[in-house]
Amino acid sequence: MTDTDIQYAGPQRVLSGVQPSGALHLGNYLGALVKFARLQHEIDTFIFVADMHAITVWQEPAQLAAQTREIAAAYLAAGLDPAKATIFPQSAVPEHAELAWIFNCVARLGWLDKMTQFKEKSGKHKERSSVGLYTYPVLQAADILVYKATAVPVGEDQKQHLELARNIAQKFNHDFAAPGCFPLPEPLIQGPGARIMSLRDGSAKMSKSDPSDLSRINLTDDADTIASKIRKARSDADVLPETMEGLEGRAEARNLVGIYAALAGETSEAVLAKFAGQGFGAFKPELADLAVASLAPVSDAMRRYLADPAEIDRILAAGAAKAREAAAPTVAEAKKLVGFWGT
Numbered sequence: 631m632t633d634t635d636i637q638y639a640g641p642q643r644v645l646s647g648v649q650p651s652g653a654l655h656l657g658n659y660l661g662a663l664v665k666f667a668r669l670q671h672e673i674d675t676f677i678f679v680a681d682m683h684a685i686t687v688w689q690e691p692a693q694l695a696a697q698t699r700e701i702a703a704a705y706l707a708a709g710l711d712p713a714k715a716t717i718f719p720q721s722a723v724p725e726h727a728e729l730a731w732i733f734n735c736v737a738r739l740g741w742l743d744k745m746t747q748f749k750e751k752s753g754k755h756k757e758r759s760s761v762g763l764y765t766y767p768v769l770q771a772a773d774i775l776v777y778k779a780t781a782v783p784v785g786e787d788q789k790q791h792l793e794l795a796r797n798i799a800q801k802f803n804h805d806f807a808a809p810g811c812f813p814l815p816e817p818l819i820q821g822p823g824a825r826i827m828s829l830r831d832g833s834a835k836m837s838k839s840d841p842s843d844l845s846r847i848n849l850t851d852d853a854d855t856i857a858s859k860i861r862k863a864r865s866d867a868d869v870l871p872e873t874m875e876g877l878e879g880r881a882e883a884r885n886l887v888g889i890y891a892a893l894a895g896e897t898s899e900a901v902l903a904k905f906a907g908q909g910f911g912a913f914k915p916e917l918a919d920l921a922v923a924s925l926a927p928v929s930d931a932m933r934r935y936l937a938d939p940a941e942i943d944r945i946l947a948a949g950a951a952k953a954r955e956a957a958a959p960t961v962a963e964a965k966k967l968v969g970f971w972g973t
């Protein structure tokens with residue numbers, strides 16, 4: 631038997647997070663929050679607010695704590711239950727940063743050079759980006775592995791970061807001759823919600839940074855705004871086909887069908903079976919009704935939670951204490967394996 635045959639044998643655990651860097655949209659909700667709420671009933675679940683990732687680009691200090699509470703309120707509104715899931719701010723658990731430093735010395739520059747999100751976010755002026763933006767995926771690996779999480783529910787845009795986390799886990803286990811130390815975390819990306827596209831351009835993902843507010847549905851949009859954004863969404867003049875092959879080359883149509891499917895908890899195939907032969911004149915009002923019915927209770931609940939920031943702070947503080955308890959033994963183990971003094 632070789633080192634690599636020995637595998638992580640610890641418990642199954644879910645971890646994920648969202649950055650407090652702007653209003654949450656339908657992509658975040660369907661690609662991440664809905665999955666978190668479902669998984670908490672099945673596995674031990676850790677969900678955090680990625681405030682340390684947010685500051686890789688400038689965040690107004692006077693607003694960061696409020697933005698953090700807003701993400702926590704969205705978690706609760708989406709159905710996360712603090713009695714089931716551990717909900718906390720990343721910066722309140724210093725073990726993330728401690729393990730990230732060790733991982734900075736395990737990850738290779740060549741691995742980070744391949745990260746497409748850094749290329750997109752740094753744009754033309756790479757040399758003016760923060761160093762944090764470059765090592766961002768290493769901190770993400772530490773977020774996951776400090777809890778020895780085995781499964782990470784995310785949208786498709788995080789797939790490359792998850793591969794990097796697996797590579798770091800594998801290299802650490804190998805370099806320090808501790809083959810069972812870290813699990814190789816599995817991304818949970820399946821389903822029609824994993825890649826929600828812009829309502830204005832079916833080839834661009836729905837994003838917080840798109841200058842057009844019509845491109846996305848925000849979790850804070852009211853019913854009229856949601857319905858009007860869906861009415862104005864780009865589509866085409868054809869009817870909906872019977873099968874997914876009929877959506878090839880129709881990115882906007884595919885996206886609207888995917889949004890319906892994700893909101894209804896169905897497959898895109900099942901949605902086509904229901905609407906085949908109908909045009910967008912008939913489909914869009916149905917989609918708007920479904921979106922309003924699904925999202926209005928979430929934004930109402932978010933407003934209710936935000937009206938009591940002290941309660942959110944209590945939940946975050948209790949979550950942080952639990953998270954530190956879970957993270958501390960991993961950091962102690964990693965430091966010992968590295969050979970630090972006093973470990």
Ligand code: TYM
Binds near residue numbers: 648683770827
């Ligand atoms: P963030 O804050 O950009 O997005 C939060 C989650 O929403 C998903 N998402 C989407 N899903 C479907 N369609 C879209 N258009 C869409 N846009 C965003 C993202 O994939 C993500 O799941 N790096 C992460 C935060 C993070 C993290 C982690 C996640 C930090 N450490 C550890 C998991 C594990 C991020 O920037 O997500």
